Amino acid sequence: MSIPAEGRLSAPAAPAATRANGGADIAVELDGVTKRFGKTTALDDVSLLVRRGELMTLLGPSGCGKTTLLNLVGGFLMPDSGEIAIDGQRITDVPAYRREIGIMFQNYALFPHMNVAANVGYGLRMRRVAKGEIARRVADALALIKLAGLEDRKPRQLSGGQQQRVALARALVIRPKVLLLDEPFSALDRNLRASMQVELKEIQRKLGVTTIFVTHDQSEALSLSDRIAVVAEGRIRQLGTPDEIYREPIDRFVASFVGDVNVLRARLERIDGAVATVALGAARVLVPSRTLQGAAASSMVDLFVRPEELRPADHDAPVAARGIVAAQIYQGGHVDLYVDAPEALSGRVLLRVPRHEGMSLWPAGTRISIALAADKAIAFRPA
Amino acid sequence: MPRLPSQWCLRLLGGVIVSAILGFLLLPALVVTLAAFNSRAILSFPPESWSWRWFVKAIAYEDFQAGFHNGLIVTGWASTIALVVGAAFALALERYEFRFKRALETVLLSPLVVPHFTVGLGFLILAAQLGMARGYAVIVACHVVLVLPFVLRSVYISLRNLDPRLELAAASLGAPPHRVLTTVTLPLLLPGLVSGWLFAAILSFNEFTASLFVTAQRTQTLPVALYNYVREYADPSMAAISVMYIVVTATLLTLANVFLGLAKVLNVEHPR
Numbered sequence: 001m002s003i004p005a006e007g008r009l010s011a012p013a014a015p016a017a018t019r020a021n022g023g024a025d026i027a028v029e030l031d032g033v034t035k036r037f038g039k040t041t042a043l044d045d046v047s048l049l050v051r052r053g054e055l056m057t058l059l060g061p062s063g064c065g066k067t068t069l070l071n072l073v074g075g076f077l078m079p080d081s082g083e084i085a086i087d088g089q090r091i092t093d094v095p096a097y098r099r100e101i102g103i104m105f106q107n108y109a110l111f112p113h114m115n116v117a118a119n120v121g122y123g124l125r126m127r128r129v130a131k132g133e134i135a136r137r138v139a140d141a142l143a144l145i146k147l148a149g150l151e152d153r154k155p156r157q158l159s160g161g162q163q164q165r166v167a168l169a170r171a172l173v174i175r176p177k178v179l180l181l182d183e184p185f186s187a188l189d190r191n192l193r194a195s196m197q198v199e200l201k202e203i204q205r206k207l208g209v210t211t212i213f214v215t216h217d218q219s220e221a222l223s224l225s226d227r228i229a230v231v232a233e234g235r236i237r238q239l240g241t242p243d244e245i246y247r248e249p250i251d252r253f254v255a256s257f258v259g260d261v262n263v264l265r266a267r268l269e270r271i272d273g274a275v276a277t278v279a280l281g282a283a284r285v286l287v288p289s290r291t292l293q294g295a296a297a298s299s300m301v302d303l304f305v306r307p308e309e310l311r312p313a314d315h316d317a318p319v320a321a322r323g324i325v326a327a328q329i330y331q332g333g334h335v336d337l338y339v340d341a342p343e344a345l346s347g348r349v350l351l352r353v354p355r356h357e358g359m360s361l362w363p364a365g366t367r368i369s370i371a372l373a374a375d376k377a378i379a380f381r382p383a
Numbered sequence: 384m385p386r387l388p389s390q391w392c393l394r395l396l397g398g399v400i401v402s403a404i405l406g407f408l409l410l411p412a413l414v415v416t417l418a419a420f421n422s423r424a425i426l427s428f429p430p431e432s433w434s435w436r437w438f439v440k441a442i443a444y445e446d447f448q449a450g451f452h453n454g455l456i457v458t459g460w461a462s463t464i465a466l467v468v469g470a471a472f473a474l475a476l477e478r479y480e481f482r483f484k485r486a487l488e489t490v491l492l493s494p495l496v497v498p499h500f501t502v503g504l505g506f507l508i509l510a511a512q513l514g515m516a517r518g519y520a521v522i523v524a525c526h527v528v529l530v531l532p533f534v535l536r537s538v539y540i541s542l543r544n545l546d547p548r549l550e551l552a553a554a555s556l557g558a559p560p561h562r563v564l565t566t567v568t569l570p571l572l573l574p575g576l577v578s579g580w581l582f583a584a585i586l587s588f589n590e591f592t593a594s595l596f597v598t599a600q601r602t603q604t605l606p607v608a609l610y611n612y613v614r615e616y617a618d619p620s621m622a623a624i625s626v627m628y629i630v631v632t633a634t635l636l637t638l639a640n641v642f643l644g645l646a647k648v649l650n651v652e653h654p655r
Contacts, residue, residue: 076551096554097563103555109548113570122566123556174556 026088027052027210028073028178033082035068042068044234045082050178051226053208055201059221060231061257066214069231070180073212075099086177097126102171102209106183108163110155116142116166117151123174141169144203161192168200172207179204181213185220197224218258222246230254246306251291252380255304260352262310264321264344266303266379268295278303278379280344283320283372287379294381301379305372307336307352312362313371321370323349325362330355337362341370412629419622438627441620450608454588456519457604461526462534462583466576468527469534469583476535477542492532502528503593510597521597522604529593530583537582541575581639585632 028050035043043065050056058066071077072084075096084092091099102123110119117138124134142148145165155163164184171179184200185193201224204211215221221228222242230237230245230253238250249255256263266280276289280303287303295301313319323341326348337351349370353362362368422434441447472491476484506525515521545568553563569576591606598607605624613621 074551074555076554095559096551097557097559099555100557101555103552105548105552107546107548109546109552111549111553111567122553122558126553126557126562170552170556180555 025052026050027054027086028212029083029085029088030069030073031083031085033069033072033079033084035065035072035077035079041234043072043079046234046236047082048229048236048239050210050212052210054226055204055211055213055224057213057215057221057225057228058231059215059218059228059258062216064231065234066216066231067182070103070182070212070214073178074101074103074180100174100177101180102174102176102178103180104164104167104171104182104184106186108155108167108187110163110166110170112155115152115154116147116158119155119166120169120173122170127174137173138169141173144172145169160188161196164188164196168203172203172209176209179209179211181211183215184213185215186217200224222258228258230257232257248288249304249378252302252304252383255378255380260307260350262305262307262345262349264303264305264349266301268292268297268299268301268379270297271295276379278377280320280372281322282318284318285372285375285377287377291378291380300382302382303377303379305374305377307350309372309374309377310349310351310370311353311373312337312351313369317371319369320344320372321349323368323370325364325366325368327364328362335362337368339368339370344370412625415622415625416629418619419626421619421622424618437619437623440618441623441627444612444620446603446608446612447605447620447624450603450605453519453598453602454604454606457522457526457594458584458587460519460523461587462530462580464523465527465530465534465583466538466580469531469579470538470572470576473535473538473542477539491535495532499529499590499592500596503596506593507596516599519602522594522602525593525597526587526590529590530586533582533586534579537579538572538575541572541579544575545571578639581635585635 026049028048030046030048033043033046034041046065046069048056048069058069060066068077072079073086075091075094079092082092083090086099086101111122114122120141121134121138124137129137138151139148142151145168147162147165147169150158150162155166158166164187167184181200185196188196197220213221213224222245225242227239227241228245229239232253238245238254240248245254245258249258255261264280266278266285269277269279269284271289271292274289276287276292278285278287278301285303292301310320321341321344323339323344325337326340327338329336329338333355334352335355337353339349339351341349351370417429419437420433420435422432422436472487475481476488476491502525506521506528510516510521549567549571550563553567554560558566588604589606590604591610594604594607595610598604603611609621609624
């Protein structure tokens with residue numbers, strides 16, 4: 001897979017900008033960081049700026065290097081080259097225990113031989129904070145995460161959600177310069193996960209703590225982040241707000257990794273400067289031309305369309321594709337229609353339609369005409 | 384669900400076999416225990432009348448007292464040295480990658496392959512070559528070699544069960560390496576260290592074959608003293624010693640289990 005130049009420009013372009021305003025709003029800076037394990041390059045010349053108080057997500061498939069990046073910031077690994085700075089101070093060689101960084105691991109890593117209060121107070125004891133002060137700050141932290149009264153419990157006596165709160169309190173009580181979260185929700189069941197996500201976001205915003213969050217779950221990344229860095233093969237492919245990442249993916253990888261997407265066979269009609277027109281059946285859609293560099297007019301392109309941007313065609317709408325409903329999956333708030341439309345896609349086209357429409361009008365086996373619900377999309381040259 | 388007669392038979396048969404095996408395992412201990420309480424001066428089973436006299440005699444017997452004393456000295460030193468050495472090697476094997484790691488592992492576990500009498504004989508020849516008297520040093524060295532694999536295993540398994548993220552979390556919270564060691568690593572390894580030491584101690588205190596080669600009259604350990612005794616006498620004081628031995632060992636293991644969760648150490652169990 002080719003990596004478009006834009007994918008890397010977005011990150012390295014920034015350091016000059018920060019230096020111009022003194023870097024006061026930058027909490028974490030990575031500059032040309034490379035990390036190798038034996039012959040494999042886990043991170044390849046990565047530069048990244050994390051703003052003060054923001055929740056930055058590193059999103060990518062497993063093995064993409066996102067956890068390595070987290071470990072480098074945490075001080076658990078040393079980069080082979082490049083520099084890392086926190087609050088403008090170069091900390092590349094500073095050991096983890098002097099970095100003032102809070103971390104919450106996937107399995108929470110609570111000290112099993114200590115009770116809740118001792119776990120939360122650990123960082124303060126290491127800093128030789130006075131006993132009374134420790135007790136006060138631990139109580140405050142437990143109140144913040146709504147676990148007051150459980151001070152004497154051992155970690156194994158807590159539920160998964162409670163353990164996670166304790167881990168969060170333990171990381172926050174030292175007032176870290178940066179909070180690192182390593183796949184923190186993956187061990188929780190679905191309902192608990194959603195409520196913990198809301199709570200984490202609330203606490204993070206209330207305290208204004210700069211947070212780097214690692215996940216492979218794109219929906220988690222979209223819902224929690226201020227900005228997302230999509231990581232693949234040791235590089236940052238795209239850096240942007242969740243909406244930018246979702247609406248304007250920079251390449252095929254980002255487009256298909258973030259959110260559900262249909263890759264439809266379409267024809268490039270013409271390129272007019274920054275905008276290109278693509279034909280899908282009788283429908284026309286505008287796409288940015290930057291991702292179609294070098295594609296000739298009337299050549300085939302891959303049109304990336306989100307499921308909610310497709311709908312069953314009304315009588316007057318131009319038909320983008322025709323097919324037969326293969327299955328309808330009830331999702332509560334909406335219905336997913338899987339449609340066999342061989343001329344548009346070798347697999348199945350996914351349409352996300354409002355519940356009432358989907359269930360009554362389009363049972364499996366129905367012939368269906370598909371229209372585009374959006375007049376903008378994104379297209380790439382065939383891989 | 385209706386049960387077939389054949390299923391019922393199989394269950395019964397299974398129960399009988401399991402009971403038979405358990406009985407067989409415990410039979411020697413049972414026989415010896417009963418023999419220890421025999422009031423007559425011969426080792427016989429079952430006893431005709433009951434008495435504590437052989438316990439009194441065994442405790443009062445000078446060779447047994449000396450053997451017990453020697454055994455404590457040898458066991459204390461051997462299992463402690465084995466614990467320190469074994470823990471260091473276990474740490475190296477678990478935490479670091481280096482050349483000849485496989486080879487080191489093989490060598491460290493080799494006493495499981497080499498028979499005890501070979502180890503004993505080897506140390507006997509070595510001691511003679513070096514002109515060392517058959518003092519405690521040789522016995523302790525010999526026992527260290529014999530129990531090291533067990534200590535190593537015990538500590539190694541505890542280390543494997545120790546989530547490295549606990550140490551990383553401690554470091555991120557501001558603990559320098561030596562405080563990570565004292566506040567997180569060692570407390571969590573404690574059950575493994577204690578049970579490793581305990582295993583070593585039990586094995587060392589019990590060890591006969593190699594000890595026979597490297598002990599002298601003055602330094603003989605309890606099993607060797609027992610052997611020398613049984614060559615001349617055949618009264619139940621041996622059985623009495625055995626019973627005391629079983630009771631003390633079982634008590635130690637039970638206490639260790641209660642306070643340290645020995646069962647947890649012996650199984651590879653992952654802490655959440």
